[in-house]
Structures are given as structure tokens and as C-alpha cells.
Amino acid sequence: MPSLWKSNALGVIIRAWLFNSGFHDSLSDRVEISTPLNSWKRVIEGAYLRQRSQSPYEGDVFHETPTGLVFYTYLLKLNFNVLQAVFILCDVLTAFVLTEATRIFFQDIVKDQQNKKKTYHKDAKKITLKKEEVAKVPQYVTAAYLLNPYIVCSCVAMTTTVFANLILSLTLLAMAKKSRLLSTCCLAFASHQSFYPVMLVVPIAIATAKEKQLFKSVFLTISSFALFTALLLGFSYHSTGSWRFIESTYGCILKVPDLTPNIGLFWYFFTEMFDHFYLFFTYVFQLNPFIYVIPLAIRFDDNVPLLSFTLCAIMAIFKSYPSIGDVGFYLALLPLWNHLVPYFRHSFIVGCIFLVTSVLSPILWYLWIYTGSANANFFFATTLAFATAQIFLLTDVLFAQAKYDYHLKHGIDLKINGKEGMLVLE
Template sequence: YFEVSVVCSCQQSQTHSTTPILKSEVTHRRSLEMPNSWKSNVLGVIIRAWMFNSGFHDSLSDRVEISTPLNSWKRVIEGVYLHQRSQSPYEGDVFHETPTGLVFYSYLLKLDFNLLRAIFIFCDVLTALVLTEATRIFFQDIVEDQQKKLKAYHKDAKQITLKKEEVAKVPQYVTAAYLLNPYIVCSCVAMTTTVFANLILSLTLLAMAKKSRVLSTCCLALSSHQSFYPVMLVVPIAIATAKEKQLIKSVFLTISSYAFFTALLLWFSYHSTGSWRFIESTYGCILKVPDLTPNIGLFWYFFTEMFDHFYLFFTYVFQLNPFIYVIPLAIRFDENVPLLSFTLCAIMAIFKSYPSIGDVGFYLALLPLWNHLVPFFRHSFIVGCIFLVTSVLSPILWYLWIYTGSANANFFFATTLAFATAQIFLLTDVLFAQAKYDYHLKHGIDLKINGKEGMLVLE
């Protein structure tokens, strides 16, 4: 946690010396062949359709890494069943979706099962296309911003500045990274509601990229109405839609617009159920964490071991943790809204109370947007290995714990803790790389101190 907070407050002037970046590394990333987006779309659809028809749905829908108390499709079916029989699905501890989602899923469950599966696949493809367009606009804005500041950059930094021809290439990587991501594929085949949550979140990013305050706050209200944590994206929306020297006004307008749409959704929810009981079953479940079913997050193990008289205090601590980074990050990266949005999406996926691999896959799909920072990464190999190892070990240790009894909760939690650590290392790597990249733009690449090569130090 400390590394992230340090990056939030670090300034570019912190660096006193630098290590030259190999020119071959910088030029190599530009020569990589980009995949055609339509090939990624077709292949992604084929993989999902094959897995659906091969019976993977039943096994994946029970995986704790994929399905949580908040996104499980089996819980949705039970909630809709109770609702159709005039019983409140919020009386027990089974259904935790919003009444808005309840109405939507009621219509979906009337469809043929094959058509329902096609809708999940379609939503995944649509999410990929929306993310592709959002990253194209974001990347184009970054390139145009660099073009405007060329005179302020060091003459030696031209080789690492972004080129206009890259605008059409980078989004294709995003398409492939989303549709071919195993985390996203498994989430889709398991038919979790994370598929719809990712679609709404991607629409929020697209509206933010287009600098549409009304549309972005509307989508954000829908997103936070379902999972609460996206509310922190109010900050990058306010920054993205702010005109010159009118940030305070933009913050006020953004919060007001978001509050209006949120109130509208709450009114609709109350009108459709006839009571406010849904708040305790939705937001209450997210914030109070009453269901300690194991998942890939950090909450369940700590609160299982927690004494009751400490429970409330640490609930506040754990829930405040992801939000304390928002303002420092916004101050440090106020001129880089795409990076700020990516960082907050990653923080949500790491520190939310009921995360799933579908949340992780969403922000991982945005990594190609930072392709130009790869030469500045330090821990990419280690992070990749931890991701691979934990993804393999997690189902194995779960089986040893639950089915054979030869392991215990400590083994499974060790994999989730390592998985979260890898995500934190990845996030800090991206942020540190951006700080180094900004430094090299202003001071050049091949800097020497007293005729000797220096080492870049962040203090």
C-alpha cells in the first residue's frame, strides 16, 4: 500500500540521475505487429461458444474465483424466482443485486437458454468494442498533448514520444486483451453479472473519453448502483470534463449530475420493490461484508479470524483503504486522466470486498494503453510469473482444502494474497514507469553525471 501512496505524492523533480534506456527497447515496441481487431472478435466468440457447448458453464459457475455472493448467476435465478412469486428476494441472504438489476434479469430469464448465452457473449464483444473506442480516444488525446508540448521536451526525447500512427494500432491490442483474456472468458462462460458490470464501466470510460459529463455520470451512477466502488471515478470525470481553470465548477457539476442520476435509480428501486429493504441487502452487503465466502479478495480471511469487538473498526479501515488513494493520485496525475482512471479501476479490483477475476481482467485489458511504458517496467517478469502460478495453484489448493481435507484456509489465502501482491506490484510498476517516462521527456534519455552513466532514483 505504501508504494502506491508514495507515487501519488512524488514529483518529477525527485529524480537526480538516470539510467539510459536502450534505444532498441523503445523502437522494438513500435515494430510489433498488431492483431486485427476482427480476428480477435471472431476468435473470442468461437472460444466462448465452444466452452458453453462443452459443459464448462456448470463447473465454472461454482468457482469461488469467478462467482461471488454479488455476481453469482445462481443467486440471480433464485432472486428472480422469489420475486415472481411475490416474495421479497431481499428478506434472506441470497440475492444482493439491485432492484434495477432484478427487473432486467427477470426479462433475461424469460429467454431461451441458448439465446441467453448469446447475450452474454454479445455483451462481452460489445464491452471490448467500447473499450477499444475509449482507448483510441484516450491515446489520441495523449499523443496530441505530447505534440503540443514538444518544444518543452528535451531534443533527445523524440525517440520515446508517441507517434500519430500508433493511435490506430494500440486499441487493437485492447480488443485482443479483453476478448482473449482467460479471466474474462471464464467470467462470461460462468454467466456472472460482472459481464454487465464491465459493460457499464466501459461505457463510463468511453463517455469520459468523449468528455460528456451527463452521459459519463449517468453510466457511473448505473455502475456504482450495482457495485458501489466505481463512485471514485467521479474525480477523473470531473477532471476530464473541466474547462481551463474551472475545476471547482466542474467538480460541483459532476457531483450534482451524479447525485441526480443516483437518486433517480434509488427512486426507481424503491418504486419497483415498495420498500427500502434492498439497501441493506445491496450496499449493506458490500460495506458490512456479512458473507465471508472465500474469494480472491483480502476481506474474507481477515474477518473470519477477527474478534467480534474489532469487526466494525476493521470494516471501516478496509472500506476506506481504496478511497484514500483517490485524491493523492488525482493531484499527481491530474493531467493524465487515462492513467488515473486505469489506476482507480485497478484499486477497485484489488481492494473491493467481493472481487472476482472478471474485475481483474477488465483493467488488465487496458494495459496495452501503456505499451510505451514497457521499457521502464522493473517487475513485469516477476508479476507475470506470480499471476500464472497463483492462477494455477488457486483451484488446486481449493480442492485440497474443501474436497480432500489435506490443506486448510491458510493455503488458499496464501494464493489470494500473492495474487493481490502481484496486482499491487503491477500497478506501482505502471505508475513508477510513468514518472520515469515524464522525467525522460523533459531531461532526455542519455543523461550523464560527471561523464558517467547515472541511475534514476525516485525519492
């Protein structure tokens, strides 16, 4: 517990220092951090138009939902220092919620191994999880979230990703507690803001299903989620008086009309795209993250935490307007798979690419936009490498889990070319 409070205190101090050092303005303009969907400057513009009784959805500036607009309008009435404290508090709350969610998830993983102990190989006890590890992993998650540079920058830039991460963490906590009503309610808020979290309906249905009642759980989960979503859409219509907001929110997410550069894969590809191919490839790009849901759910139906982590990572990689705040969220969950580290194959390469691209991205942006000594290809190369590193990381985790499951059932003694071998675990 002392290390937990140290992480919390250090995370708060770092954020407060960066706010008071004037980093907010510079970070809020970074394309890796602020996108057309989460920029605080666009929120201020939308709230200003609303206060003047003008629709913020008539132009192409504001893309938040009416529900979010009402919330942000109240926030903007606060003193700026108080507003900064709200963002810091949201990050701390997210860390606490993720800590509790991972604690429950890890307990379930340990219990599941205890229940399946008879089906494991006799040598598997060397790699099975121990109950004393339950207390350590959540502390690592807290530190991984509060001290993550991606999350810190997102908070100091005051992006709305801070609130999106809080809602998403609440969804995971409710899922861990197997509360269908609460998890679908939180998921409705999360998908209402950024659409892509809708794919988490699948792990929620699996987590809340009773024995041999999966189809019933799927029906109840979808029905509950649809009800909460309908209520949010109804509130949005009531607050704006029209359905125009759908085109400016979900339409912007799905059609990708704003090609402002970001860390994603959409902007460069569609900048170069011929108009008559635009619609086709938009469908292809948008369907891409969703086609993995069912195969992953079939393969990891007995491992809801891993399935949820994987889908969060897929969202951060393949969404139309990603930011480093989205990446930092699922990276904070990596300590949950600490027991899989011996099976990782590309951790060093992935770490190096993350470090290099994080440093090169602002440099190449400066060379492209300000000095004119580079072009869009240079910046896109860093975003492409960054996405590749994330894909390598995700596949490393999935393959490591598959190897781990294999060794639990067949033991860690291996036969290599007909000879006895031993998997070395450090």
C-alpha cells in the same frame, strides 16, 4: 482491422465452445469467478422469489439491486442458448467500447505531447509517441479483453460482472469523449450495482473541466451523478415498495457479512477477527481504496486515462467481493501503456505470479474443501500473492509513467556517478 476481426471471431468461438462443452456449471461454482454479488445462481433465486411475490431481500441470498433484478427477470425468460448469446454479445460490445475509448484516450495523449513538445528535452523525440501508433493500441486492447482467460471464464460462468464491465466501459468511453451527462449517467448505473466505481467521479470531473474551472466541473459532476443516482434509488424503491434492498445490496458490500472465500483480502481477515474489532476494521478496509483517490488525482491530474486505469485496478484489488472478471477488465487496458514497457521493473515476476496463482488456486481449493489435506491458509496464500502481484503491477505502471515524464523533460542521457550514461530502450 483484419486482426481486430480475428480477435473478435476467436473470442466468440472460444466462448461458444466452452458453453457447448458444459463448462458453465463447473465455472459458475468457482469462488474465484462467482461471488455472493455476481453469482448467476443467486440471480435465478432472486428472480424466482420476485415472481412468487416474495421479497428476495428478506434473506441473505440475493444482493443485486432492484434495477438489476428487473433486467435479469426479463433475461431469464429467454431460451438458455439465447441467454448464452446475450452474455457473449455483451463481452463483444464491451471490447468494442473499450477499443473506442482507448483510441480516443491515446489520441489525446499524443496530442498532449505534441502541444508540450517545446517544453521537452531535444532528446525526447526518441521516446515521444507517434500518430501511427494510434491505430495499433486499440487492436491490442480488443484482443486483451476478448482473449483474456479471466474475462472468458467470467462470461462462461454467466456472472453479472459481464454487465458491470459493459457499463464501466461505457463510462470510460463517455469520459474519453468529455461528456459529463453521459459519463455520470453510466457511472451512476455502475456504482448503483457495485458502489466502488463512485470514485471515478474524480477523473470525470477532471476530464470535463474547462480551463481554470475545475471546482465548477467538480460541482456539476457531483450534482449530475447525485441526480442520476437518486433516480435509480427512486426506481428501486418504487419496484420493491421499501428501502430494505439497501441493507441487502450496499449493506452487504460495506459490512461484508458473507465470508464466502474469494480472491479478495476481506474474507480470511474477518473470519479470524474478534467481534469487538469487526466494525473498526470494516471501516479501515473500506476506506483504504478511497484514500488513494485524491493523492493520485493531484499527481496525475494531466493524465486522465492513467488515473482512470489506476482507480479501476484499485477497485479490483481492494473491493470486498472481487472476482477475476474485475481483474481482467483493467488488465485489458494495459496495452494503452505499451510505451512504458521499457521502464517496467517487475513485469517478469508479476507475470509469473499471475500464472502460478491462477493454477494453484483451484488446486489448493480442491485440497482444502474436498480432500481435507489442506486448510484455509493455503488458499488464502494464493489470494494474497495474487493481490500482491496486482499491486506490483500497478506500482510498476505508475513509476514507469513518472520515469517517462522525467525523461521527456530532461532527456534520456543520464549522469551515473558523475559519468555520462544512456538509458537503453529496446
